[in-house]
Amino acid sequence: MEENDISKAVEINSSHVKVIHLLLLFLFMWQSLYRISNAAFTLLLTFFKRFFSLMSVYLGLSTLHQLTEIMPSTLYRAKKFLGHPEDNFKTYVVCPSCHKLYTFSECCKYENRKKVSKTCTFVRYPSHSQARMRKPCSEILLNQAKTSSGTFHLVPFKVYCYKSVVVSLEQLLNKPNMHTL
Numbered sequence: 001m002e003e004n005d006i007s008k009a010v011e012i013n014s015s016h017v018k019v020i021h022l023l024l025l026f027l028f029m030w031q032s033l034y035r036i037s038n039a040a041f042t043l044l045l046t047f048f049k050r051f052f053s054l055m056s057v058y059l060g061l062s063t064l065h066q067l068t069e070i071m072p073s074t075l076y077r078a079k080k081f082l083g084h085p086e087d088n089f090k091t092y093v094v095c096p097s098c099h100k101l102y103t104f105s106e107c108c109k110y111e112n113r114k115k116v117s118k119t120c121t122f123v124r125y126p127s128h129s130q131a132r133m134r135k136p137c138s139e140i141l142l143n144q145a146k147t148s149s150g151t152f153h154l155v156p157f158k159v160y161c162y163k164s165v166v167v168s169l170e171q172l173l174n175k176p177n178m179h180t181l
């Protein structure tokens with residue numbers, strides 16, 4: 001097949017969709033197992049799309065070109081492809097001891113140019129007459145986790161995910177065929 005033919009618009013074939021579906025399921029499982037960041041995951045998707053697109057032209061493989069045409073290149077599109085669009089959940093870090101909520105950025109500080117975890121500042125009895133009862137919780141909020149590449153990064157011991165009822169209802173009502181339920 002000519003290169004010009006390859007670059008023409010392609011029809012979405014159900015078997016192609018299944019192949020990409022399988023690939024994305026594996027990649028999401030891999031991301032979850034090895035705690036790969038969303039940025040690294042997106043970079044890999046973009047690389048796959050460009051690399052396989054280049055190979056399809058270089059080798060003259062129209063089927064591979066059709067696959068790369070439907071292959072998503074962003075995390076949002078990948079989730080949408082699998083039927084799981086952006087969930088819009090806001091994630092909070094939870095203190096493992098007193099369960100106070102923090103945003104992730106509130107839990108980090110730099111010591112000697114190294115990013116480390118802060119401790120919990122919650123005081124259960126701020127007006128108590130005894131000084132020992134006015135002490136903060138002081139629990140460490142983030143754990144130092146080792147990645148598969150040997151580097152360390154901070155991850156919460158516990159997280160709390162929140163989405164407003166209004167947004168949840170909007171997503172539910174916008175689902176296809178909702179009126180038939």
Ligand SMILES: [Zn+2]
Nearest residue numbers: 095098120137
């Ligand atoms: Zn605490």
